[in-house]
Amino acid sequence: xxxxxxxxxxxxxxxxxxxxxxxxxxxxxxxxxxxxxxxxxxxxxxxxxxxxxxxxxxxxxxxxxxxxxxxxxxxxxxxxxxxxxxxxxxxxxxxxxxxxxxxxxxxxxxxxxxxxxxxxxxxxxxxxxxxxxxxxxxxxxxxxxxxxxxxxxxxxxxxxxxxxxxxxxxxxxxxxxxxxxxxxxxxxxxxxxxxxxxxxxxxxxxxxxxxxxxxxxxxxxxxxxxxxxxxxxxxxxxx
Amino acid sequence: xxxxxxxxxxxxxxxxxxxxxxxxxxxxxxxxxxxxxxxxxxxxxxxxxxxxxxxxxxxxxxxxxxxxxxxxxxxxxxxxxxxxxxxxxxxxxxxxxxxxxxxxxxxxxxxxxxxxxxxxxxxxxxxxxxxxxxxxxxxxxxxxxxxxxxxxxxxxxxxxxxxxxxxxxxxxxxxxxxxxxxxxxxxxxxxxxxxxxxxxxxxxxxxxxxxxxxxxxxxxxxxxxxxxxxxxxxxxxxxxxxxxxxxxxxxxxxxxxxxxxxxxx
Numbered sequence: 001x002x003x004x005x006x007x008x009x010x011x012x013x014x015x016x017x018x019x020x021x022x023x024x025x026x027x028x029x030x031x032x033x034x035x036x037x038x039x040x041x042x043x044x045x046x047x048x049x050x051x052x053x054x055x056x057x058x059x060x061x062x063x064x065x066x067x068x069x070x071x072x073x074x075x076x077x078x079x080x081x082x083x084x085x086x087x088x089x090x091x092x093x094x095x096x097x098x099x100x101x102x103x104x105x106x107x108x109x110x111x112x113x114x115x116x117x118x119x120x121x122x123x124x125x126x127x128x129x130x131x132x133x134x135x136x137x138x139x140x141x142x143x144x145x146x147x148x149x150x151x152x153x154x155x156x157x158x159x160x161x162x163x164x165x166x167x168x169x170x171x172x173x174x175x176x177x178x179x180x181x182x183x184x185x186x187x188x189x190x191x192x193x194x195x196x197x198x199x200x201x202x203x204x205x206x207x208x209x210x211x212x213x214x215x216x217x218x219x220x221x222x223x224x225x226x227x228x229x230x231x232x233x234x235x236x237x238x239x
Numbered sequence: 240x241x242x243x244x245x246x247x248x249x250x251x252x253x254x255x256x257x258x259x260x261x262x263x264x265x266x267x268x269x270x271x272x273x274x275x276x277x278x279x280x281x282x283x284x285x286x287x288x289x290x291x292x293x294x295x296x297x298x299x300x301x302x303x304x305x306x307x308x309x310x311x312x313x314x315x316x317x318x319x320x321x322x323x324x325x326x327x328x329x330x331x332x333x334x335x336x337x338x339x340x341x342x343x344x345x346x347x348x349x350x351x352x353x354x355x356x357x358x359x360x361x362x363x364x365x366x367x368x369x370x371x372x373x374x375x376x377x378x379x380x381x382x383x384x385x386x387x388x389x390x391x392x393x394x395x396x397x398x399x400x401x402x403x404x405x406x407x408x409x410x411x412x413x414x415x416x417x418x419x420x421x422x423x424x425x426x427x428x429x430x431x432x433x434x435x436x437x438x439x440x441x442x443x444x445x446x447x448x449x450x451x452x453x454x455x456x457x458x459x460x461x462x463x464x465x466x467x468x469x470x471x472x473x474x475x476x477x478x479x480x481x482x483x484x485x486x487x488x489x490x491x492x493x494x495x496x497x498x499x500x501x502x503x504x
Contacts, residue, residue: 050399052398052399070399072393072395072396072399073395075393075395075396076393077392077393078268078269078270080267080268080270080443081268081391081392081449081452082443082446082447082448082449082451082452083392083448083449084447084448087448087449088392091385091388091389091392091396091400116447
């Protein structure tokens with residue numbers, strides 16, 4: 001079942017066209033990862049999907065009654081504001097203590113409820129944010145760089161957790177990452193983005209595709225011409 | 240009971256303290272102390288306007304404070320460095336205000352009363368205005384509490400939850416302006432920011448949740464009013480500054496105890 005889809009989506013930020021003619025869809029139960037260099041429009045794409053920025057062209061289609069759990073990028077909490085994990089999770093909506101405990105259990109940090117948010121490690125913090133997104137009982141999780149600031153084992157553990165959450169809750173996941181190699185084992189499909197969709201497909205296919213390597217400066221531009229539209233590499237280009 | 244000027248002073252101080260404590264927490268959390276200063280200093284300009292048009296001081300001060308608060312908060316994030324902008328607005332309005340008061344008033348008036356407050360001269364009418372304003376501010380903060388808190392924690396999270404951070408900022412801005420307007424008689428334009436920041440800062444080391452910090456800040460502010468009035472009475476010191484001095488004392492004690500407790504823990 002299709003949860004969310006973008007059709008010919010373009011987004012303008014000021015004078016600049018941040019996204020151009022994006023087509024994508026996320027199905028229930030699948031994990032889709034958007035990769036791309038800094039400034040490639042990854043965060044803008046998520047924000048356009050949740051309706052936080054209006055499209056300049058095209059449209060976003062959501063399944064009726066779709067519940068989205070959104071984890072934004074770069075959340076900095078000021079240490080002058082004391083707040084426990086449990087209180088943080090109760091923000092904005094009345095939650096029962098039971099559901100908060102369950103959400104923390106689900107993300108593997110049940111012991112943190114009474115800790116101060118600013119005393120958490122990077123990994124713990126991201127897990128609490130994920131727990132917060134799960135409280136909305138989402139059909140679709142939108143995660144913007146969920147593993148930012150973590151070391152490699154921490155990243156791998158977090159992506160395993162995202163996979164486990166998907167398996168248990170049966171939700172769809174659309175996440176943003178700038179490191180395909182770490183996220184490879186945890187994702188069903190990869191979209192390489194740089195303003196436009198450069199290529200998309202299974203992670204192995206995308207990581208070996210010339211478009212992807214060129215996007216990250218690992219291949220010469222000339223290589224693109226030879227690899228474009230070769231069906232056997234499994235990576236479909238949209239140009 | 241209200242015939243006693245000391246009773247009226249106590250009640251006026253408590254009214255301001257109860258609203259300043261929780262509101263001050265937001266000033267501390269959002270790091271907008273300088274913004275509070277700019278709003279408070281604009282009050283002097285408001286005094287000049289009231290004198291020039293011979294209208295109620297509260298109205299003139301409220302108008303000037305709201306205008307300044309809205310102007311500064313609209314100009315923020317438009318390329319100018321915020322601290323520079325606030326420095327200009329804050330000291331500019333104070334200086335222009337003092338000049339304007341001197342020009343506007345036909346006879347020499349006691350500007351000091353507006354700068355440092357005149358809590359011992361609070362009338363019954365003043366009391367009504369102070370409690371009315373303080374109740375409005377407190378009511379606004381309690382009513383908007385979840386949205387204000389979320390927007391303060393993270394604008395991004397707020398937007399994700401359907402809360403407009405800009406709207407909540409405007410709510411805070413206006414609340415600060417109202418508090419400034421009604422408390423100018425109690426602690427004056429120069430010290431109202433102190434009543435916002437110091438009790439909240441003193442409450443921080445012993446608060447685990449935002450709600451507890453707001454309640455503790457209100458309590459500390461009330462205690463400062465009582466202790467400050469008592470000290471002023473006993474040693475014949477200026478009352479507004481005495482209240483703030485006591486608040487600073489509470490802050491110092493609280494920080495020391497907080498540091499000790501961290502060391503022990």
